[in-house]
Amino acid sequence: MLKIDRELFMKMALVEAKKAFEIGEIPVGALCVYNNKIIATGHNRIIIDNDPTAHAEIVTIRTACKIMGNYRLKDVEFYVTVEPCPMCISALINARVACLIFGAYSDKWGYMTKFKMDDSLWNHKMKIYGGILSSDSKLLLRDFFKKLR
Amino acid sequence: MLKIDRELFMKMALVEAKKAFEIGEIPVGALCVYNNKIIATGHNRIIIDNDPTAHAEIVTIRTACKIMGNYRLKDVEFYVTVEPCPMCISALINARVACLIFGAYSDKWGYMTKFKMDDSLWNHKMKIYGGILSSDSKLLLRDFFKKLR
DSSP: OOHHHHHHHHHHHHHHHHHHHHTTSOOOEEEEEETTEEEEEEEOOTTTTTOTTOOHHHHHHHHHHHHHTSSOOTTOEEEEEEOOOHHHHHHHHHTTOSEEEEEEOOTTTOTTTTTOOOGGGOSSOOEEEOOTTHHHHHHHHHHHHHHHO | OOHHHHHHHHHHHHHHHHHHHHTTSOOOEEEEEETTEEEEEEEOOTTTTTOTTOOHHHHHHHHHHHHHTSSOOTTOEEEEEEOOOHHHHHHHHHTTOSEEEEEEOOTTTOTTTTTOOOGGGOSSOOEEEOOTTHHHHHHHHHHHHHHHO
C-alpha cells in the first residue's frame, strides 16, 4: 500500500466525516477497502438513529458485512478519520479486519491514547497505521465542537 | 434490587441464550430492565445476520434504544448471561446503562477476566454484579461447544 493511496482513501473517509458534521453528529467517517476498491462507507449516526453503537466504524462494518455476505472482513483495509474507541477497535478485531488506518489520535476516546488497551491479548492481529491526514481530521472536530459551544 | 429478582431476570436472559443455541449461535442472551419491567431482549445473531457486532448485548441495546426513543439507557439495568467482551462492555458504557448484571465469568472473551480493561478510565460508572446463575450459563456454553466438536 503506497502512501499516496492511503491519503486518497483517507480523504474519502473525511468526506464521510463531513456528512456526520452536517447532520449534527461528531464528525467521524469510515470506509472499507477490498481489492483496492471502496466497498462500504459510513459516518456517525448515534443521535439520528437513537443508537449508541452507531459509530462510523460499526455502521461501516455492518454495511460491508452485508455486501460481502460474511461476518468476517478478511483481507479488508479499514479507514477511519479518528482513532477508534474501545467499542470500535474491538468490533474491528471481531470482524477480523486485516489492516486499520486511522487519522487523528484521540486523548478523549482513543482505545490506545486514552484507554491504553493491551493489544497483546487480542485474538487477531491487525496491521495498524495512525496519524494519516491527522490535521484535517482534527480541524473538522475542532470546528464541530466550536460550533456546539 | 433483591437477589430473587436478579435471579428471575437472569433466568429470562438464559431463555434468550437458548434461542441463540437453537439457531447455532454461541448461547448468550441479554435483556434490559426499566422500572422493574423487561423492555427489550436479545441473543447472539452474528452468523445468521452476517454481523460481527450482533452480540446479544449490542442487539439488545439497539432494540432498547429504539423503544426508549433515546441513544442513552439511563436508569436501565442490563442482564447478560456471560461476562461481556471489550466491544460490548464499551457499548454498555456508551449507552450509559446504570447497572450491569452478568452470569458466567469468561476467560475466553471477558473484558475483565481475559482483557483486564482498566475501568478507572471509563467516563461513566456502572454498578456491576458478576456470577449470577453462572453454572446454568456455563452448562449451556459447554453443551454448545460439545455439540460443535
